[in-house]
Amino acid sequence: MIGVDWGTSSLRAYRLAPDGTVRERREAERGIMTVPPGGFPAALREAVGDWIAAGEDRVLLCGMVGSRQGWVEAPYLACPAGAAEIAGATIRVPFEGARVRLVPGLTTCDPAGVPEVMRGEETKIIGLLGAIGEAPEATLCLPGTHCKWVRIREGRVAGFAPYMTGQVLAALSAHTILARTMDTEAPPHAGAFDRGMARARQKGGLLHHLFGVRTQALMGELPPEQGESYLSGLLIGHEVAAALEAGVAPPIHLAGTESLVALYARALGAFGIPHRIHDPDAAALGLALIGGCLGDTDW
Amino acid sequence: MIGVDWGTSSLRAYRLAPDGTVRERREAERGIMTVPPGGFPAALREAVGDWIAAGEDRVLLCGMVGSRQGWVEAPYLACPAGAAEIAGATIRVPFEGARVRLVPGLTTCDPAGVPEVMRGEETKIIGLLGAIGEAPEATLCLPGTHCKWVRIREGRVAGFAPYMTGQVLAALSAHTILARTMDTEAPPHAGAFDRGMARARQKGGLLHHLFGVRTQALMGELPPEQGESYLSGLLIGHEVAAALEAGVAPPIHLAGTESLVALYARALGAFGIPHRIHDPDAAALGLALIGGCLGDTDW
Numbered sequence: 001m002i003g004v005d006w007g008t009s010s011l012r013a014y015r016l017a018p019d020g021t022v023r024e025r026r027e028a029e030r031g032i033m034t035v036p037p038g039g040f041p042a043a044l045r046e047a048v049g050d051w052i053a054a055g056e057d058r059v060l061l062c063g064m065v066g067s068r069q070g071w072v073e074a075p076y077l078a079c080p081a082g083a084a085e086i087a088g089a090t091i092r093v094p095f096e097g098a099r100v101r102l103v104p105g106l107t108t109c110d111p112a113g114v115p116e117v118m119r120g121e122e123t124k125i126i127g128l129l130g131a132i133g134e135a136p137e138a139t140l141c142l143p144g145t146h147c148k149w150v151r152i153r154e155g156r157v158a159g160f161a162p163y164m165t166g167q168v169l170a171a172l173s174a175h176t177i178l179a180r181t182m183d184t185e186a187p188p189h190a191g192a193f194d195r196g197m198a199r200a201r202q203k204g205g206l207l208h209h210l211f212g213v214r215t216q217a218l219m220g221e222l223p224p225e226q227g228e229s230y231l232s233g234l235l236i237g238h239e240v241a242a243a244l245e246a247g248v249a250p251p252i253h254l255a256g257t258e259s260l261v262a263l264y265a266r267a268l269g270a271f272g273i274p275h276r277i278h279d280p281d282a283a284a285l286g287l288a289l290i291g292g293c294l295g296d297t298d299w
Numbered sequence: 300m301i302g303v304d305w306g307t308s309s310l311r312a313y314r315l316a317p318d319g320t321v322r323e324r325r326e327a328e329r330g331i332m333t334v335p336p337g338g339f340p341a342a343l344r345e346a347v348g349d350w351i352a353a354g355e356d357r358v359l360l361c362g363m364v365g366s367r368q369g370w371v372e373a374p375y376l377a378c379p380a381g382a383a384e385i386a387g388a389t390i391r392v393p394f395e396g397a398r399v400r401l402v403p404g405l406t407t408c409d410p411a412g413v414p415e416v417m418r419g420e421e422t423k424i425i426g427l428l429g430a431i432g433e434a435p436e437a438t439l440c441l442p443g444t445h446c447k448w449v450r451i452r453e454g455r456v457a458g459f460a461p462y463m464t465g466q467v468l469a470a471l472s473a474h475t476i477l478a479r480t481m482d483t484e485a486p487p488h489a490g491a492f493d494r495g496m497a498r499a500r501q502k503g504g505l506l507h508h509l510f511g512v513r514t515q516a517l518m519g520e521l522p523p524e525q526g527e528s529y530l531s532g533l534l535i536g537h538e539v540a541a542a543l544e545a546g547v548a549p550p551i552h553l554a555g556t557e558s559l560v561a562l563y564a565r566a567l568g569a570f571g572i573p574h575r576i577h578d579p580d581a582a583a584l585g586l587a588l589i590g591g592c593l594g595d596t597d598w
Contacts, residue, residue, distance in 0.1 A: 107518075112501045114511045115518045146476075146510060161503065162510040164475070171474040176466045177445075202411045204460065205541025206505050207534065211445060211461040212413045219406075219414045235506065242504025 001058040002048050003287030006065035007031055013048050020288035032070050040071035052098045058299055060291045062103035063120035076107035076117055082156035083126045087293030099299040108159040121148050127286030131278050137249040143256040143264050149243045163239045181217030182227025192226035196233025197270055206238045240267045255280045300357040301347050302586030305364035306330055312347050319587035331369050339370035351397045357598055359590045361402035362419035375406035381455035382425045386592035398598040407458040420447050426585030430577050436548040442555040442563050448542045462538045480516030481526025491525035495532025496569055505537045539566045554579045
């Protein structure tokens with residue numbers, strides 16, 4: 001089969017063996033934002049038309065391509081959900097020459113009844129389950145623009161909580177008075193990250209701690225080249241503290257961009273929480289596993 | 300004497316009687332950002348030159364005019380500080396035809412040793428002390444872009460904590476995915492503000508609660524015209540919760556823009572904390588009181 005992880009800004013396509021082995025892979029700057037209305041069939045053909053012509057007649061898509069801004073909206077599936085439930089909730093997309101299905105995103109409710117959603121990560125999570133192992137409970141953390149903390153129970157996604165940390169860092173660094181206090185071209189500074197993280201564990205709350213970034217810069221206690229690392233440590237520190245307070249089952253399994261995962265690993269270490277780092281490239285295996293749950297008539 | 304509250308974006312000038320009565324007042328869009336290098340003497344003359352010519356020979360300036368970006372930098376004075384200490388730390392500014400002095404900002408350290416600063420608010424606080432009354436301890440909250448929570452002890456500023464709430468609201472509303480979920484032209488919505496505030500009192504932390512603004516909008520639970528009020532309630536709720544945890548001496552004395560003070564009053568009410576609302580136009584009286592502490596030879 002063919003698996004496609006089709007996000008907002010890029011598209012990754014995999015030609016997959018039945019056991020999940022990746023036979024061929026491609027990547028294109030062809031995210032859904034670049035596809036004009038009605039242009040999805042042509043964009044898919046452009047990406048993997050030759051594989052289809054060569055006999056692959058099953059295509060499974062995941063990611064923002066299934067969102068309201070994508071090809072067809074695939075409604076969110078409620079947790080708990082594993083590969084079989086996700087496969088059962090895929091939806092058919094009309095396409096000439098192959099059977100194309102869309103993986104749904106997942107939804108859950110936090111304890112106070114507020115809804116949570118993810119789209120795209122569910123497939124990576126399914127791909128990571130094997131590496132996580134057989135523990136009845138596990139916690140997975142997927143750092144990114146909107147970091148997800150995921151509770152795994154008996155091989156299924158039991159629930160999850162997204163944190164807006166990455167995007168808040170970007171907005172504050174560029175669009176508040178803090179922009180003046182930091183050289184965002186500077187390389188990461190581990191000591192400043194640690195100081196920000198330590199600050200997050202003190203009283204006062206994030207909105208107060210943020211103002212301290214400016215004050216310390218003003219007082220010469222935080223050089224511009226350390227500003228962004230300090231702010232990053234402050235925000236990730238607040239996120240990790242909140243996630244731990246909400247409850248986790250250690251070790252925490254981390255998967256994502258190497259540099260970002262290293263920061264979360266550092267933060268978890270400071271909190272004394274064991275963690276393991278996994279290969280972030282899990283979408284291909286996830287697509288294969290979900291696709292493998294679909295019988296021939298299901299397609 | 301003449302008092303001038305000279306901030307980043309505007310200038311307010313007062314012709315003051317010895318008892319603090321305002322004889323005349325003026326306001327101009329002539330904040331320090333509009334003054335070219337070396338242009339401060341001319342800008343002051345433009346604003347109040349006729350009052351000086353009419354015989355006023357003492358001018359007291361407060362606000363960002365005393366910052367590094369202003370006329371001359373007036374170093375921060377350490378708390379505790381009252382009108383007398385602030386008057387004693389004013390600095391002389393060279394000017395032809397009148398004696399001009401600058402009010403310093405204040406600095407303090409939070410319990411963890413992180414520095415805090417304010418500039419301009421110290422003068423308003425001195426002006427508010429009379430209205431606050433004679434209690435040995437009081438808490439003043441000055442909402443704004445960078446809201447200040449101030450501890451008053453025996454008529455002096457004992458310490459304070461700034462919160463970046465207003466600026467964080469602006470940055471998140473305009474420069475994150477939340478921008479898509481809200482109609483920022485819509486009038487305030489009290490019910491949505493209350494819901495955001497209630498959310499702030501639940502577990503999960505601000506960075507997680509922020510993502511919920513998007514999710515609730517996506518799920519149709521938060522209409523665009525309620526988005527900004529919800530976000531405002533969420534942020535002010537987190538601020539008030541952190542400030543109360545840090546310790547306050549009720550009732551909380553509020554002073555600031557009417558609409559913003561009303562939101563803080565609503566939040567304090569939800570937390571069951573009594574409050575009193577004061578006239579925010581306290582800078583003139585503060586300038587008169589600080590100026591009144593200066594003897595003729597001090598000028």
